[in-house]
Amino acid sequence: MTHPAPAPLTLEQKAALLSGADLWHTRAIPEADVPTRTLADGPHGVRLQDASQDHLGIYASAPATAFPTGAALGSTWDPDLVEEVGVALGREARALGVDVLLGPGINIKRSPLCGRNFEYLSEDPFHAGVLGASWVRGVQSQGVGASLKHYAANNQETERLRVSAEVDERTLREIYLPAFERAVTEAAPATVMCSYNKVNGTFASEHHWLLSEVLRDEWGFDGYVVSDWGAVHDPVAALRAGLDLEMPSTGEASPAAIVAAVQAGELDEAVVDRAVARILATHDRLDTQCGEAEVPDLDAHHALARRAAAAGAVLLSNRDGALPLDPIDGGLIAVIGGFATAPRFQGGGSSHVNPTRVDVALDEIRRLTARPVEHAAGFSHDAADGEALADEAVALAARADATVLFLGLPEEDESEGFDRAHLDLPPAQLALLERVAADCDTVIVVLSNGGALALGPVIQHADAVVEMWLGGQASGGAAADLLLGVAEPGGRLAETLPLRLEDTPAFLNFPGDRDGVLYGERVYVGYRWYDTVERAVLAPFGHGLSYTIFELDGLEVEVPDPTATRATVRVTVTNTGDRPGSTVVQLYVSDPVATLDRPASELKGFAKVTLAAGESRRLTFELDERAFQFWSRHGWLAEAGEFVVRVGMSSRDIRAERSIALDLPASLASLTVDSTITEWLAHPQGGVVVQGILGAMAANSGGAGLSEGPGLRMVEQLSLSRLFQLAGRDGKAEVERILAGLTVGAR
Ligand code: BGC
Numbered sequence: 001m002t003h004p005a006p007a008p009l010t011l012e013q014k015a016a017l018l019s020g021a022d023l024w025h026t027r028a029i030p031e032a033d034v035p036t037r038t039l040a041d042g043p044h045g046v047r048l049q050d051a052s053q054d055h056l057g058i059y060a061s062a063p064a065t066a067f068p069t070g071a072a073l074g075s076t077w078d079p080d081l082v083e084e085v086g087v088a089l090g091r092e093a094r095a096l097g098v099d100v101l102l103g104p105g106i107n108i109k110r111s112p113l114c115g116r117n118f119e120y121l122s123e124d125p126f127h128a129g130v131l132g133a134s135w136v137r138g139v140q141s142q143g144v145g146a147s148l149k150h151y152a153a154n155n156q157e158t159e160r161l162r163v164s165a166e167v168d169e170r171t172l173r174e175i176y177l178p179a180f181e182r183a184v185t186e187a188a189p190a191t192v193m194c195s196y197n198k199v200n201g202t203f204a205s206e207h208h209w210l211l212s213e214v215l216r217d218e219w220g221f222d223g224y225v226v227s228d229w230g231a232v233h234d235p236v237a238a239l240r241a242g243l244d245l246e247m248p249s250t251g252e253a254s255p256a257a258i259v260a261a262v263q264a265g266e267l268d269e270a271v272v273d274r275a276v277a278r279i280l281a282t283h284d285r286l287d288t289q290c291g292e293a294e295v296p297d298l299d300a301h302h303a304l305a306r307r308a309a310a311a312g313a314v315l316l317s318n319r320d321g322a323l324p325l326d327p328i329d330g331g332l333i334a335v336i337g338g339f340a341t342a343p344r345f346q347g348g349g350s351s352h353v354n355p356t357r358v359d360v361a362l363d364e365i366r367r368l369t370a371r372p373v374e375h376a377a378g379f380s381h382d383a384a385d386g387e388a389l390a391d392e393a394v395a396l397a398a399r400a401d402a403t404v405l406f407l408g409l410p411e412e413d414e415s416e417g418f419d420r421a422h423l424d425l426p427p428a429q430l431a432l433l434e435r436v437a438a439d440c441d442t443v444i445v446v447l448s449n450g451g452a453l454a455l456g457p458v459i460q461h462a463d464a465v466v467e468m469w470l471g472g473q474a475s476g477g478a479a480a481d482l483l484l485g486v487a488e489p490g491g492r493l494a495e496t497l498p499l500r501l502e503d504t505p506a507f508l509n510f511p512g513d514r515d516g517v518l519y520g521e522r523v524y525v526g527y528r529w530y531d532t533v534e535r536a537v538l539a540p541f542g543h544g545l546s547y548t549i550f551e552l553d554g555l556e557v558e559v560p561d562p563t564a565t566r567a568t569v570r571v572t573v574t575n576t577g578d579r580p581g582s583t584v585v586q587l588y589v590s591d592p593v594a595t596l597d598r599p600a601s602e603l604k605g606f607a608k609v610t611l612a613a614g615e616s617r618r619l620t621f622e623l624d625e626r627a628f629q630f631w632s633r634h635g636w637l638a639e640a641g642e643f644v645v646r647v648g649m650s651s652r653d654i655r656a657e658r659s660i661a662l663d664l665p666a667s668l669a670s671l672t673v674d675s676t677i678t679e680w681l682a683h684p685q686g687g688v689v690v691q692g693i694l695g696a697m698a699a700n701s702g703g704a705g706l707s708e709g710p711g712l713r714m715v716e717q718l719s720l721s722r723l724f725q726l727a728g729r730d731g732k733a734e735v736e737r738i739l740a741g742l743t744v745g746a747r
Contacts, residue, residue, distance in 0.1 A: 008032070011262055011269065014276045015255040018239065019246040023229075024049065026245065026279070037283055039226070039247065040096070042147065043103025043119060043135070044069045044346065044472060045353030046089065048096045064092050065301040065473065066346050066355040070105050071450050072312035072469035074121030075491035075544070077584040078608040079134040085308055086138015086146075088301045093144040094293040099286060100145040100191055100226075102350075106132040106179040107195075109451075109495045110155035110525055111506040115419045118347040118450025118470050122494040123526030123541065125175055126603050129182030136187035143290020145190025145282065148183050150228055152176055152210055153519075154195035157419045158511035161230075164198035166512075167519035170596075172199075173631035174523045181219050190223045190282050194243060196231045203238075205231045211242030224278040229350075236261040244275040298356050302474055306359065309471035309478035311490035311582075315464070315545040316455070316497075322402075322442050322463035324485030324547060327369040330401050335362050336378040336393045336436065337406030337429075343476045344408055344448045349416025355473035361406060361446070364480035374400075379428045381410045390432050397440040404483060405433055407458070408448030419511055423454040423501050430457050437461040446479050452495050455538055467491070485547065490608070492544035492584045492650070496527050499538050505529035527651040528599035542586050542603075542650035548577030548613065550649070552585065555656040557645045562663040565625040565638050571647050571656070572618050575611035582610040587621050588651060589628060590644040595682055598630055601646060628662065640664040640684045671742070673735045677723065678716045685742055690720060697727070 013029050021027040021036060028036035041047040046064040067085050076082065093101045105119040106128045122128040136146040153165035153176050167176065183189060192215060194204040204210060205227050215221045224244035232238045232246045235254040246254055261267035340362045346353060366373050378393035379386060397403040407429045414420055437443045445462040450470045458465055466482055466489060468475050481487035498504050505521040512518060524532060527541035554572040573585050587605035591598050605621035628638035642661055648654035671686050680690040698705035706715050715723055721731030
């Protein structure tokens, strides 16, 4: 799209448009017909404050539906549902006069300790990209702009304002950028928000490579880049790098600095024009996309929030079918825990929403069952009367047929602004669980927390465990629906649950210090790490039980053209149980032999499927080039050879796999005069040539010589030219001749 020429504005007016009027608005220039625009958080509800308020979620905002947070939405693995939530968010934003909603948060969950993981979708970039794109499509369908955040490598809260993420390009390309890339290329967000941190020593707000070369030149981003709130240090450097709008207002400081830089000849006015044009064109485009704002149906949105919370709830364990509880038959249900009466359903910080209403799990359980239900608080977070509360709860559980404990992290444990220090539930909750389990036959745990916990003791003592995450304002209702079988647990883990903090991939490198954090685990994030090093986990990526049973069969992988890096995968999923339910069929690809080390397998496709009892569906997945590629020093590359396509219900519950062979012309071992024998042998055409040369040398010497076994091992790190030289030949000239004989593409 070409941007319209900016209206005839003075330099001062243009500079004024490049930073906010206050915390939430852009500046208006009435004489040039440029209206003010409103930006608001995001991501799981609209947080519209009046201009005098804060951006850290401390003060009140207009009521809006608090949908499930990113952790719960990510766990739905359901792009259609996420889009539906996006539509609802867009409608509420429109009705409140919001032009740009600040979300989705698609940073990768690098460590479970990140205090803001509840806002993010996944530890996997493919998964986060698919769902992030759905969120953007939904919101923007209402003429409200989305803002992908936080670009890039903002994976912790500790020192987030100044820490430098030290991360190599392959890791950025394979892990931290693809979700942004997919959302940009597939859903065209109106804006991208740069993060606070530095990336390899340069603030994201001044990072030309990130903001201009990758985002715009490579991915074709056509909206404007907005800063995270207060992320700009030098407005002129930021503009040059590709930032367009600085938020919030810095008063007259930034506009004055921009004007002065242009007047001093340090900043080309065309750079100012470019940013103004991007901002105005994006807002104009949004205007043409939105119809009249409608009054949102808040009842319907609450019902959607309830459905989405159940769809994102992960049933981690369910011994002997403890869940669902029978709503009619059976004796007393004991409900224990303050979260059952005062739910924790969202996290702290800028995403904090003022909900339109809040479902209370205890009330909802009572509404859905004919069985007697009694409640005890069980624990309190200030622990003043801890012993008495626990005794009362244990006595109640001892009289009950089933006990449901609502456990979770206290509000002060996870929020924007700081990271967690450990992965444990409060000791008082664990002690209570142990006592209750000793006295009651059926013990169910319902969890409210935004990031992964080490749940070993919980799984051990409870018959069933449901992870609700921070499930939004209707999560109490959704929990009741799940417990009593009105809904089924649709969630699958979008983050591995480790056994111990020490097992997590970034353990030795998180959170670094004030200067830098080394992404030393490289591409081995989440299951890519656990599965490659075969480390035991509490629950793998993709795991989640259902109330019914699913089977996969009939896996077929079709490669129409082995030189084209594409494949079509078909598999049949059947609900073999006796009740309806949903599952997530997951497709992983492995590249067992590659020039670079690669993770054991990587998610490249998934489908959420709802089936009636006995129903089957044939699924088709199209794998494109990226499904096979890694980032090499030559860019994206898939090497010739074997790939394994696996389908299953988690990264560790693989039900079927097929090997395919791709006969690709390109190889990382692009050959030069310095290439080693190993690199020649790994190369499809070069390998044939060198095998011939080594074979001839062996024949001349009358034995296996260098062509196999220990002889080959000894020379494989030599360059071919050196090998020739050692045999008294003009190595360089001979290799140049061979290279010239290979076609250009094959070299
Ligand atoms: C957060 C952003 C948020 C912004 C505006 C920042 O502190 O990092 O996610 O959108 O504030 O509230």
